[in-house]
Amino acid sequence: MHKKLTMTKMALVGLALLGACARLDHVGKAPTFTPANETPGHVAMLWQGLPVSSQPQRAVDEASLWSGARQSLLGDRRAIRKGDILTVVIEIDEEAEISNGTSRSRSGEEAMGVSNLLGVPQRLDEHLPDGASMATAVDLNSSSASTGKGSVKRNEKLTLRVAATIVDVLPNGVLAINGSQELRVNFEMRELLVTGYVRPEDISRQNEITYDKIASARVSYGGRGQITDVQQPRYGQQLLDVVLPF
Numbered sequence: 001m002h003k004k005l006t007m008t009k010m011a012l013v014g015l016a017l018l019g020a021c022a023r024l025d026h027v028g029k030a031p032t033f034t035p036a037n038e039t040p041g042h043v044a045m046l047w048q049g050l051p052v053s054s055q056p057q058r059a060v061d062e063a064s065l066w067s068g069a070r071q072s073l074l075g076d077r078r079a080i081r082k083g084d085i086l087t088v089v090i091e092i093d094e095e096a097e098i099s100n101g102t103s104r105s106r107s108g109e110e111a112m113g114v115s116n117l118l119g120v121p122q123r124l125d126e127h128l129p130d131g132a133s134m135a136t137a138v139d140l141n142s143s144s145a146s147t148g149k150g151s152v153k154r155n156e157k158l159t160l161r162v163a164a165t166i167v168d169v170l171p172n173g174v175l176a177i178n179g180s181q182e183l184r185v186n187f188e189m190r191e192l193l194v195t196g197y198v199r200p201e202d203i204s205r206q207n208e209i210t211y212d213k214i215a216s217a218r219v220s221y222g223g224r225g226q227i228t229d230v231q232q233p234r235y236g237q238q239l240l241d242v243v244l245p246f
Contacts, residue, residue: 031189031225033182040178041165045083078203079175082166087208088179088194090160090219097153104146160221162192174199177214188225194218 079086125132164179174197181192196214203209211217222228233241 029187031184031187033184033189034180039165039180040167041085041180044165044167044178047082078200078205078207079166080200080203082169084166085163085207086166086177086203087206088162088164088177088211088214089208090158090162090194090211092156092158092211094157095155097151099151100149102146102148105144107143158221160192162194164194170197174215188223188227190223191220193220 162179162181164177166175167178168176170176176197177195179192179194183190183192194211194214194217196217198209198214202213211219
């Protein structure tokens with residue numbers, strides 16, 4: 001039992017050290033950029049891919065003044081292959097407002113008298129204090145009221161542009177994209193991540209695609225650095241928020 005507790009303590013200490021190492025990256029210095037050669041986009045660019053046309057057709061295209069090759073003046077330069085780059089335009093300007101109200105009321109009144117019941121009320125009145133009577137034996141009143149009101153209001157606006165790389169071409173022709181962007185200002189790193197799936201026909205002639213045409217879109221815009229560390233609650237506080245019921 002003592003050995004299990006020791007191993008558990010060592011595991012917790014290891015996790016704490018890992019979290020501390022991530023924050024030690026920008027202690028006394030600016031945050032470190034993620035190496036570009038470790039991104040999925042860089043790996044996709046290294047893949048040569050399959051030839052897009054046969055050798056005879058390529059020779060005809062090279063000899064023509066109006067060639068449709070990607071390198072020609074009239075060629076289609078949209079991203080269609082693994083390793084190609086396209087621009088993702090993120091323009092989110094959404095506003096939603098929902099309000100509802102409910103009201104409910106109920107009232108009831110019941111009265112029952114036993115003024116003549118074989119003379120029983122009169123006989124009981126003789127033994128009651130002055131002013132008391134059994135003529136109206138039961139008198140019930142009840143009322144209830146309930147009121148509810150709810151309101152939800154959201155307003156989101158975000159405008160960003162980021163270059164993404166095609167990291168895979170699925171068997172049905174859909175393109176899997178992955179884009180990342182890091183901007184360091186003083187001691188704060190701003191990160192923008194975009195992933196998802198797009199159709200080649202949705203890519204514009206300017207080699208751009210809007211976020212609303214990206215299936216399973218995942219857009220992350222945040223940061224890390226000294227300012228973010230100050231704004232975030234401590235790990236112990238976050239743990240207590242999960243454990244404490246009040």
